[in-house]
Amino acid sequence: MYSVEVKNRIMIAHTLPREVFGKAQGLHGATYGVSVSFFAEKLDENGLVVDMGRAMEVLDSVLEPINYQNLDDLPQFQGLVTTTEYMCGYIFQRVCDAVYLHKLARGPEELDRIRVTLTESDVASASFEAPLTASEVHNE
Amino acid sequence: MYSVEVKNRIMIAHTLPREVFGKAQGLHGATYGVSVSFFAEKLDENGLVVDMGRAMEVLDSVLEPINYQNLDDLPQFQGLVTTTEYMCGYIFQRVCDAVYLHKLARGPEELDRIRVTLTESDVASASFEAPLTASEVHNE
Amino acid sequence: MYSVEVKNRIMIAHTLPREVFGKAQGLHGATYGVSVSFFAEKLDENGLVVDMGRAMEVLDSVLEPINYQNLDDLPQFQGLVTTTEYMCGYIFQRVCDAVYLHKLARGPEELDRIRVTLTESDVASASFEAPLTASEVHNE
Amino acid sequence: MYSVEVKNRIMIAHTLPREVFGKAQGLHGATYGVSVSFFAEKLDENGLVVDMGRAMEVLDSVLEPINYQNLDDLPQFQGLVTTTEYMCGYIFQRVCDAVYLHKLARGPEELDRIRVTLTESDVASASFEAPLTASEVHNE
Amino acid sequence: MYSVEVKNRIMIAHTLPREVFGKAQGLHGATYGVSVSFFAEKLDENGLVVDMGRAMEVLDSVLEPINYQNLDDLPQFQGLVTTTEYMCGYIFQRVCDAVYLHKLARGPEELDRIRVTLTESDVASASFEAPLTASEVHNE
Amino acid sequence: MYSVEVKNRIMIAHTLPREVFGKAQGLHGATYGVSVSFFAEKLDENGLVVDMGRAMEVLDSVLEPINYQNLDDLPQFQGLVTTTEYMCGYIFQRVCDAVYLHKLARGPEELDRIRVTLTESDVASASFEAPLTASEVHNE
Numbered sequence: 001m002y003s004v005e006v007k008n009r010i011m012i013a014h015t016l017p018r019e020v021f022g023k024a025q026g027l028h029g030a031t032y033g034v035s036v037s038f039f040a041e042k043l044d045e046n047g048l049v050v051d052m053g054r055a056m057e058v059l060d061s062v063l064e065p066i067n068y069q070n071l072d073d074l075p076q077f078q079g080l081v082t083t084t085e086y087m088c089g090y091i092f093q094r095v096c097d098a099v100y101l102h103k104l105a106r107g108p109e110e111l112d113r114i115r116v117t118l119t120e121s122d123v124a125s126a127s128f129e130a131p132l133t134a135s136e137v138h139n140e
Numbered sequence: 141m142y143s144v145e146v147k148n149r150i151m152i153a154h155t156l157p158r159e160v161f162g163k164a165q166g167l168h169g170a171t172y173g174v175s176v177s178f179f180a181e182k183l184d185e186n187g188l189v190v191d192m193g194r195a196m197e198v199l200d201s202v203l204e205p206i207n208y209q210n211l212d213d214l215p216q217f218q219g220l221v222t223t224t225e226y227m228c229g230y231i232f233q234r235v236c237d238a239v240y241l242h243k244l245a246r247g248p249e250e251l252d253r254i255r256v257t258l259t260e261s262d263v264a265s266a267s268f269e270a271p272l273t274a275s276e277v278h279n280e
Numbered sequence: 281m282y283s284v285e286v287k288n289r290i291m292i293a294h295t296l297p298r299e300v301f302g303k304a305q306g307l308h309g310a311t312y313g314v315s316v317s318f319f320a321e322k323l324d325e326n327g328l329v330v331d332m333g334r335a336m337e338v339l340d341s342v343l344e345p346i347n348y349q350n351l352d353d354l355p356q357f358q359g360l361v362t363t364t365e366y367m368c369g370y371i372f373q374r375v376c377d378a379v380y381l382h383k384l385a386r387g388p389e390e391l392d393r394i395r396v397t398l399t400e401s402d403v404a405s406a407s408f409e410a411p412l413t414a415s416e417v418h419n420e
Numbered sequence: 421m422y423s424v425e426v427k428n429r430i431m432i433a434h435t436l437p438r439e440v441f442g443k444a445q446g447l448h449g450a451t452y453g454v455s456v457s458f459f460a461e462k463l464d465e466n467g468l469v470v471d472m473g474r475a476m477e478v479l480d481s482v483l484e485p486i487n488y489q490n491l492d493d494l495p496q497f498q499g500l501v502t503t504t505e506y507m508c509g510y511i512f513q514r515v516c517d518a519v520y521l522h523k524l525a526r527g528p529e530e531l532d533r534i535r536v537t538l539t540e541s542d543v544a545s546a547s548f549e550a551p552l553t554a555s556e557v558h559n560e
Numbered sequence: 561m562y563s564v565e566v567k568n569r570i571m572i573a574h575t576l577p578r579e580v581f582g583k584a585q586g587l588h589g590a591t592y593g594v595s596v597s598f599f600a601e602k603l604d605e606n607g608l609v610v611d612m613g614r615a616m617e618v619l620d621s622v623l624e625p626i627n628y629q630n631l632d633d634l635p636q637f638q639g640l641v642t643t644t645e646y647m648c649g650y651i652f653q654r655v656c657d658a659v660y661l662h663k664l665a666r667g668p669e670e671l672d673r674i675r676v677t678l679t680e681s682d683v684a685s686a687s688f689e690a691p692l693t694a695s696e697v698h699n700e
Numbered sequence: 701m702y703s704v705e706v707k708n709r710i711m712i713a714h715t716l717p718r719e720v721f722g723k724a725q726g727l728h729g730a731t732y733g734v735s736v737s738f739f740a741e742k743l744d745e746n747g748l749v750v751d752m753g754r755a756m757e758v759l760d761s762v763l764e765p766i767n768y769q770n771l772d773d774l775p776q777f778q779g780l781v782t783t784t785e786y787m788c789g790y791i792f793q794r795v796c797d798a799v800y801l802h803k804l805a806r807g808p809e810e811l812d813r814i815r816v817t818l819t820e821s822d823v824a825s826a827s828f829e830a831p832l833t834a835s836e837v838h839n840e
Binding site: 300361362402407408409 | 562563564568603606609611612613616665
C-alpha cells in the first residue's frame, strides 16, 4: 500500500462544555497541525498516489473556513463537542467530499482510505482513518 | 477508526547482555520518548476516544516505577533482555492493566487496540501494537 | 556561556484587535510551545546552570494561571495586544520574578540572561531574550 | 505486532517530466529523510524484531548507490518517473532483497511486513508498506 | 531583544564543483528548510517585531525564483559554489533588500539584525546572522 | 556571522550523586542528541565555514569513547558530576582540541566560536558556547 501525506495548520478557539474537560471547559484555543494521508494500492500513470500539490490545495480549502475562528460560533458545530478527535473526523469528511467532487486527479474508487491527524501539542494528537465515504449531499 | 496519542519520557540505564549487541552489552542508558495511542471505532458521549488528561495520568503512573532506574536492578526484568522492543510490550501490558482496572473512563471492550512507541534516538524507535489483553492478575 | 532549556506548553484563546492582523482580529486561539533558557557564565557547585527540575516547576507555575484561558478576559492583559512576541516578554518577566523570589537555587546575580521562545505553529515562533530584570514589586 | 524503525537520509537531483508536476518538471532536487520499519509478530531469542545496527547497515548499503546522484542518470530509473512514492517502493524492494540475502539475522519468513517512508520536506512525505516480496533475481 | 521566526522550504539541484566536496561534486539536490528570524529591541505599536504574515510573504517572494531550480543554471550563481552557508548569506541579502524596499511595515532602522537558517537534513544546517545591509542597488 | 551545525547522538549511563538530583542520584541513563555549531566571520575559498563531512567525522571521533559507556567508570569523569551542562563543556573542549590538531581544514584562528548542545529529552537540553580554547596539552 502506497500513501502520501501533506501538512498544514490552523489556529482556533473553542470551549469543551462537558465536566470531563476540567479547565478546558472554558474558552481556550489550539494550534492544530493537520496532516492528511491518502492511501492507494496502485500508483497512477504519473507514479502518484495523488498529486501532492493538489492535495495541499484541497487541504487549504478545507481548512480556510475554520482557520482563525471560534468553533463555537460556526453553524456546523452547534451543539457538538469539538474535541480533537471529532475535528479529525470532520476534516476527514470534508477531504472525502473534495475527492468525490473530483478535486484530485484520482477518483474515490482509486483510493483505499484517508487518515487525518491533528497534533494539538508536542505531547498530544488524535487521528481518524477510514475508507472514503460520500456525504449525503454527494449521493443525490 | 479514531485514535488519540499522548507522550511522555523516561531516562533509564541497562545492559543488553547478548553478543549481538556489541558495545551495548555494557552498562549504558537511554532516554525513551514514550508515546501511547488508543484506538476506538466510536467516540464516547463526550466526543472522546479516551480522555487525554486521564491517559496522561495512566502513562505517568506506568512510567514512574521505571523512570531514573537501572532496569537490571528491577525484579520484573531479571533474566530478561530489556530491548526497546521488549520495553514497548512491557509498557503496553501495564497500560492495558490500567484500562482493565478502569483507570480510564472507557473500558477495555470499547477500545480496539493500543500502540506503544519508544523513541530511543532521532534515528531509532520501536513499537508494539495489539488488541488489549488482560494480565493474569486481572483474570482471576 | 552555559545554558539550559526546559519546555512546556499552553493552550489559549485571544483576539488581536488591530487591523494589521486580518482574520486574526477575531477570536481564535493557539497552542504555544514555551521554551525557557537560562544562561550562566559558570556552573554551580553541582555542575548546574539551574536545576532543571526546579526550572520546570517555575515554568509550570508561571504558565498555570494563563493555560486554558481566554487572554482577553484576564486583568493583566486589558488594553494590550497579546501577540506572540508580547507573550514572550510577559513570560520572561514572570520567570525573572520567580528567580528574584529565589524559586531557583541560584539567585539572579548568578545568571547572565534568560530567553523565552513561544512556538505558535510549525512555521512561526517568537522569542525575547535579555538580562534578568526585577519587577517593581520586587524592588520595594 | 512489534516493529522497529531506523532512519537515514539522501540528497538527490531529478526531473519529474510529466505536465502534472508543473515547476517540478525541471531539474531540481530533494533531501529525503528515509525511515524503514520492520514488523514481526514475535521477538527473536535476543528480544529483537531485527538488530537495529544491522538494519542501519542494510539501509546504508541500499542508499549509498543513489545518494548524491542525479536519478535521471542512473540506469535503473530510465524511462521512469522517480516520484517520492515510486522511490518508497524502490527502496522497499532493495531492503527486501537484503533480507532475502540474509543481511539481517532474521529471515524473510520471520518478518510480517516492511514500511518505507520518505520525507521530502516538513510538510510532505510518502510511504510504501507491504509484506516482503522477493525480486526475481532471488527466486532463481 | 525580541525576535520572530518564520519558515518555508525549497527543493533545488546543484553541483559543488570543488574537490573537497567528494561525492557532492556531482549533480545532486536538497530540500532546504528555510527559517528567517527578525530581531528588534522594541515592539511596534501593534506589539510586533514584524508582521508574521508579511514576513512569510517576503520569504515566499525571495524563495520563489530559486525553488524547483538547478542553481547551476541561474545567472546569479555563475562561478559561485552554492554551499548551504553561501545560500544563507544570499537569502539574507534578498530579505534585507525587501526590508529596504519597505515590504514590511517596519523599516530597516527599526530592526537590529536578521538570521537565516537553512536545514539541509535532520543532521546538518547552516545559518547567517548580521545587522541589515543594503545592496548597492538600493543605495543609489 | 556564518555557522554550520552537525548532529549525532550517544547513549550513556551515569549517576548524579548530589542530593539536589533526587531520583536521578541513582544509576540511570540518557540518549543525548549532540549538536555542534561552528561560527566564522568569513567563508573559506570553498564557500564553507567548515567542511560538514569532516565536522561530522570530528564529532564521531569525540563521541566514540563515551558512547555506550557508564560515565561513572571512565577515568576522565572521576569525582565529577556529569550533568548535561558539564558534558556540553566536556565535548566542547574535545572538539576544540580536534580543531587545534587540524582535523578540520580551517584552523582555530579562522573560527569565531563553537557551541555544543545536548538534548536529553524532548523537553530538556543544555548548551555551552565560547570562543575556541586550547587544552594545556596543545599549548606545550
